[in-house]
Amino acid sequence: MIPTKKVAITRFLLILILFSGCVETNAPNTQIESIAFGANHVVALYNTGKILAWGDSTKGQCDIPDKAKKTIAVASCLYHTLALQSNGTVIAWGDNSKGQCDVPSDLNNVSTISVGYEHSVALRNDGTIVAWGSNEYEQCTIPENLPYAIAIAAGGYHTSIITKSGDIISWGYDLDDWLQPPEDFISLKDIASFQDHIVALQSDNTIIAWGRPQFSENIFNEEVTDVISIATGQGLSVALKKDGTVSVLGGNHFKLAEYAKQLENITSIAAGFFVAGAVKKDGTLIIWGEDVDRFSNPDIDKLILYDGSE
Numbered sequence: 345m346i347p348t349k350k351v352a353i354t355r356f357l358l359i360l361i362l363f364s365g366c367v368e369t370n371a372p373n374t375q376i377e378s379i380a381f382g383a384n385h386v387v388a389l390y391n392t393g394k395i396l397a398w399g400d401s402t403k404g405q406c407d408i409p410d411k412a413k414k415t416i417a418v419a420s421c422l423y424h425t426l427a428l429q430s431n432g433t434v435i436a437w438g439d440n441s442k443g444q445c446d447v448p449s450d451l452n453n454v455s456t457i458s459v460g461y462e463h464s465v466a467l468r469n470d471g472t473i474v475a476w477g478s479n480e481y482e483q484c485t486i487p488e489n490l491p492y493a494i495a496i497a498a499g500g501y502h503t504s505i506i507t508k509s510g511d512i513i514s515w516g517y518d519l520d521d522w523l524q525p526p527e528d529f530i531s532l533k534d535i536a537s538f539q540d541h542i543v544a545l546q547s548d549n550t551i552i553a554w555g556r557p558q559f560s561e562n563i564f565n566e567e568v569t570d571v572i573s574i575a576t577g578q579g580l581s582v583a584l585k586k587d588g589t590v591s592v593l594g595g596n597h598f599k600l601a602e603y604a605k606q607l608e609n610i611t612s613i614a615a616g617f618f619v620a621g622a623v624k625k626d627g628t629l630i631i632w633g634e635d636v637d638r639f640s641n642p643d644i645d646k647l648i649l650y651d652g653s654e
Contacts, residue, residue: 373391374390374391374392375390375391375626375627375646376388376389376390376391376623376627376629376644376646377389377390377391377611377612377623377627378417378418378612378614378623379418379612379614379621379623379629380418380419380420380425380459380614381420381577381614381615381616381617381619381621382399382400382405382420382421382422382423382424382425382438382616383400383421383422383423383616383617384399384400384638385397385398385399385400385401385405385406385420385639386398386399386420386616386621386631386639387418387420387425388418388629388644389415389416389417389418391627393413393414393415393416393430394413394415395408395412395415395418395427396408396643396644397425398639398641399638399639400638403423403424403438403439404437404438404439405420405423405424405425405437405438405439407437407438408427408437409435409437411435412427412429412435414429414430414431415427415428415429415430415435416428416429416430417456417457418457419457419458419459419498420438420459421459421460421461421498422439422461422462423438423439424436424437424438424439424440424444424445424459424464425437425438425459426447426457426458426459426464426466427457428454428456428457431452432452432453432454432455432469433451433452433454434447434451434454434457434464434466435447436464439462441462442462442463442477442478443476443477443478444459444462444463444464444476444477444478445464445477446476446477447464447476448474448476451466451474452468453468453469453470454466454467454468454469454474455467455468455469456495456496458496458497458498459498460477460478460483460498460499460500460501460502460503461478461500461501461539462477462478462480462501463475463476463477463478463479463483463484463498463501463503464476464477464498465484465496465497465498465503466496467493467494467495467496467505470492471491471492471493471494471508472490472493473486473490473493473496473503473505474486475498475503478501480501481501481502481516481517481518482515482516483498483499483501483502483503483515483516483517484503485515487513487515490505490513491507491508491509491511491513492507492508493505493506493507493508494506494507494508494533495532495533495534495535496535497535497536497537497542498537499516499517499537499538499539499540499542500517500538500539500540501516501517501539502514502515502516502517502518502523502537503515503516504523504535504537504542505535506532506533506534506535506544509531510530510531510532510533510547511532512525512529512532512535512544514542519556520556522540522554522555522556523542524554525542525544525552525554526552526554528552529544529546529552530546530547530548531546531547532544532545532546532547532552533545533546533547534573534574535574536574536575536576536581536615537576538576538577538578538581538615539578540555540556541553541554541555541556541576541581542554542555542576543574543576543581543583543593544574545571545573545574549569549570549571549572549586550567550568550569550571551568551571551574551583551593553581553593568583568585568591568593569585570585570586570587571583571584571585571586572584572585572586573612573613574613575613575614575615575620576615577614577615577616577617577618577619577620578616578617578618579594579595579597579600579617579618580592580593580594580597580600580601580615580618580620580633581593581594581615582604582613582614582615582620582622583613584610584611584612584613584622587608588608588609588610588611588625589607589608589610590604590607590610590613590620590622591604591605592604592620597618597633597634597652598618598619598632598633598634598651598652598653599632599633599650599652600618600619600620600632600633600652602652603632603650603652604620604622604632607622607630609624609625609626610622610623610624610625611623611624611625616633617634618633618634619631619632619633619634619635619636619639620632620633626646627646628646628647628648629644629646629647629648630647630648630649630650631647631648631649631650632649632650632651632652633650633651633652633653634651634652634653635651635653636649636650636651636652637649637651
């Protein structure tokens with residue numbers, strides 16, 4: 345017969361094993377740091393390195409692998425997600441119909457990740473780029489003699505980088521040469537991209553944007569300064585300012601721009617399909633835009649949803 349004390353310890357260890365892969369969303373000092381949107385799901389990264397995903401999971405986009413336990417960044421788009429681990433490796437899950445989740449086995453020393461509709465991109469610490477998944481428009485065909493990169497962005501069917509010298513290079517789907525930037529930009533230091541428009545952060549902390557003419561309404565509706573972070577989605581782009589306020593660039597679809605004006609103490613931002621997200625300093629997650637009820641989650645206490653389609 346096993347002594348009572350040993351039985352108690354055994355039960356404790358069993359419970360620990362069963363729940364070691366879960367996020368205790370309301371545990372003390374545990375809070376959301378950043379999020380990424382898919383088509384109808386959201387992925388949240390906690391300050392503990394754990395991940396929580398919810399929403400539509402018909403393609404496995406919310407089935408987080410057990411090995412994703414020390415995550416430092418997440419990226420998502422339509423139906424798949426990448427998670428950058430603290431050791432510089434990358435984990436992927438969700439739709440893999442075009443090989444977008446087939447992370448190269450020798451991929452390591454990664455500093456940044458980005459996700460397009462059906463392809464994935466990683467930036468290594470040595471400034472080199474690795475891309476995999478759909479290559480229908482050669483979005484995964486890395487140009488020869490590519491300069492040292494400091495930032496990347498995977499758009500719908502294209503890929504862009506910012507070079508160490510502050511220039512931008514893009515390849516992939518380029519109908520009507522829309523990937524070409526305006527001639528009047530100054531040195532760039534970050535970039536965000538979606539299907540048909542690109543937003544870049546300039547060295548003076550202003551932003552510049554361009555895209556296909558028929559989507560020009562999604563690019564600008566005000567000039568923004570003191571920007572520290574940018575994000576893009578379908579029908580909008582989002583800028584986080586140094587003072588913790590947020591601006592939505594583009595039209596006011598689903599009251600996206602209007603609602604953003606009241607936000608403060610924001611530390612990170614995200615954009616999806618006519619939806620935006622922001623995380624406050626205290627870990628509160630705010631999601632606003634079209635049909636945000638699809639992102640409801642009763643397990644998260646600090647979650648605010650604003651439906652601009654009403």
